[in-house]
Amino acid sequence: MNTITLKFIKTKPEAGNVKTFVFETGGLKWIAGQYQAYILPHAGPTQAENEHWFTIAAAPSEKEIHISTRISESPFKKALNAMKPGDTIQAHSLGGDFTWEESGDAVVFVAGGIGSTPFRSILIDRDRTMKPLNVTFLYFNRNDEIPFLDEFTSLATKHPEFTLIPIVGEKITADLILGRLDGRAHQTVYLSGPEPMVESVGAELKAKGVNLKQDWFPGYTDQNF
Numbered sequence: 001m002n003t004i005t006l007k008f009i010k011t012k013p014e015a016g017n018v019k020t021f022v023f024e025t026g027g028l029k030w031i032a033g034q035y036q037a038y039i040l041p042h043a044g045p046t047q048a049e050n051e052h053w054f055t056i057a058a059a060p061s062e063k064e065i066h067i068s069t070r071i072s073e074s075p076f077k078k079a080l081n082a083m084k085p086g087d088t089i090q091a092h093s094l095g096g097d098f099t100w101e102e103s104g105d106a107v108v109f110v111a112g113g114i115g116s117t118p119f120r121s122i123l124i125d126r127d128r129t130m131k132p133l134n135v136t137f138l139y140f141n142r143n144d145e146i147p148f149l150d151e152f153t154s155l156a157t158k159h160p161e162f163t164l165i166p167i168v169g170e171k172i173t174a175d176l177i178l179g180r181l182d183g184r185a186h187q188t189v190y191l192s193g194p195e196p197m198v199e200s201v202g203a204e205l206k207a208k209g210v211n212l213k214q215d216w217f218p219g220y221t222d223q224n225f
C-alpha cells in the first residue's frame, strides 16, 4: 500500500455542520470525482476509528485536497476537527470512476446533502478548464443549510447550460427525480449520497430503465445526510 503524507493547511466552515479540511496535495494527481482513504493514527487503535474514505471535494486545478464532511461525534471526525495547521494525515488508495464521461451529451446529477462533494469537484473543474457544464443538478437537502450552494449558484449564473434545482425537505425518491427531469430521463444520471438512499433509489431508477452511475456514502442515513 502506497501511503502519502499530506500537510493540513486550514479549515473552512461550510453550511450547517459541514466543514472543509484543506490539505496540500503532496504531488497527488487525481481526476475530479475520485476519492481516497485517510488515516489519523491518533484517532484510535481500530481501523473503524482511525481510517475513513472521502471524496476529494476540490477540483484538481485548485491544487489543494479538500475533505468536506459533516462533523460527528465519531473518533475520526473528532481527530480531524482538532487538526492544527502543519499537522499531517496519511492518504492511500486513490481511485473511483464516479467521474465525468466525455460523451458530449448532457447529464443529470442527483445529490443527497454531503453527497454533493464529487459534483463540486467535477463542476469546478469543468468551469476552470473552460468546458461546458451541460448538467441538470437536482440537489436534495434535509434543510436550507445547503453545502456549496453559493458556489453552485454562481456557476449556474455564469453557465446558462447549467440548471441547478435545490430541493429542500423532500424525501428522495425515483418518482420525484423523474418528475423533475421533464423529458431528460434518457440522460445519464449520476447519483451520490447516503448509502441506503443510493441503494434503494438507484435500484428503482435502474428498474425504470435509467442509465445510472452511483457513489455511495456509508455512515449516512435519511436522517443525517
Ligand SMILES: Cc1cc2nc3c(=O)[nH]c(=O)nc-3n(C[C@H](O)[C@H](O)[C@H](O)COP(=O)(O)OP(=O)(O)OC[C@H]3O[C@@H](n4cnc5c(N)ncnc54)[C@H](O)[C@@H]3O)c2cc1C
Residues within 6 Å of the ligand: 035, 048, 052, 053, 054, 055, 056, 057, 068, 069, 070, 071, 072, 073, 074, 075, 076, 077, 114, 117, 118, 216, 217, 218, 219, 220
Ligand atoms: C468512496 C467514499 C467516498 C466518501 N466521501 C465522503 C465525503 O466526501 N464526505 C463525507 O462526509 N463522507 C464521505 N464518505 C463517508 C465517510 O467515509 C464516512 O463514512 C462518513 O463521513 C461518516 O463518518 P462518521 O465518522 O461521521 O461516522 P461513522 O464512524 O461511520 O459512524 C456512524 C455514526 O456513528 C457515530 N459514532 C461512531 N463512532 C462513535 C463513537 N465512538 N462515539 C459516538 N458516536 C459515534 C457517528 O457520529 C456517526 O453518526 C465517503 C465514503 C466512501 C466509501
